[in-house]
Amino acid sequence: MTKSVFQDPDAGQALYWSPSGEALSSEDGEMTYALDKGVIRLLPKKEGEGLSSFDYQDHYQKDAEAFDYFASWEDPAAVHENERLHQMILAQAPKQVKRVLDVGCGSAWVAAHFANQGVEVYSMDISTVNPEKAVGRYPFEGHYGVVADVFHLPFQESTFDLIVASEIIEHVADPALFLEKLLPALAPGGVMVVTTPHAEKLAYSLCIHCNQPTPHHAHLHSFTATSIRELLPVPLRAGARTSTFMNKVLLHARTHVLLKHFPFSLWRLVDRVANVIIPKTARLMLVVRR
Structure with a gap:
């Protein structure tokens, strides 16, 4: 077998x-x-660690039903920002990639990138909506939609050459446990890439239904390079790498009109120089190599 x-x-x-x-x-x-519907559902049948005080499975099911992650962005600046974020993540991938896990797959841009390259892609989400749409839009051989919970990860150890968890960790109740559950699934020589807003000032509104403070965008945590590294098990911290990028001044100045024409390497240089002059960055990336 x-x-x-x-x-x-x-x-x-x-x-x-x-x-x-x-x-x-x-x-x-x-x-x-x-x-x-082309998707395998592997959610746990029993409650366990990692569960918060609210039903996050139900929340993100309703979120995926209410918000179309596959819809085109209307703001060209947001489109450019998203493309650069994806390029930053893909630049960290190992040279040989056979199997990829996309955690919280959203619009399935990871599957779109690796489509028809002989790479297995597992588009995973806790909602049923996004994995179904992912395999429907990118029905290539080796693309699997998986409904699952990271805290009960349904994958064997040493499975993936690349694990992408982009803009997910700020949403989970226990970020350290989130990383702890993902790391065993990383194959020797594999890379895990985690991105999140950098030093975000969390904002709250009073919910009209429960009369409790509710975080905007469901962001529960804010991270710096130091705080996100400290979430890792001690043996992995020294070898992990963090970087901040996406200069806020360039974003707000709508420089995408010019920068969208730059190749990735040149855009990255401009972004680095801007961050030296005015150190205000929008994104933080954690890279762990096994």
Whole structure:
């Protein structure tokens, strides 16, 4: 039997594709998860660590239903910012990538990048909506939609050459546990890339339904290079790398009109120089190599 990629999110038993490719089952056949609309649902059946005081699975299901992550951006400045963010992440990828995990897949831009390159891409989200749309929009061989929870990660250890968790960690209740759960799935020589707003000033509004302070954009945490590195297990901190980028002055000055024509290397140089002159950065990146 070939090496398993998946595991049961509760028991941790290896799961294998059926001969028809329409279900995942444990070797003894006691646990089976059927493929539905091109997506495999591997959410835990029991509560456990990492759960916050509210039902975040229900929240992000409703979020994905209310907000179309696949819709085109209307603001050209936002389009440019997003493209540069993606380029920064992809620049960290190892030379040889065979299998990628996109955590909180959103618009599935990771799948779009690796489509038809012979790379397996696992577009994972806690909602059912985004993985379904991901495999529907990018139906290439080796693209899998997975509904799952990082705190009950349904993947075997040493599985992925690249793990991307872009703009996710600020949303989770326990960021340190979030990283702790992802790291074992990283293969030897693999890279995990985490991005988040840099030193964000969290803002709150009073919710009209629960009458409690509610964070804007569901951002629960703000990070600096030091604080995000300290979330890692001690043995990994020294080898981890952090960087800040995306100068706010350049963003607010609408310089995308000119900078969108620059190749990535030249844009990165301009951004670095701007950050030396006026150190106001919008994004923080953590890179962990195993």
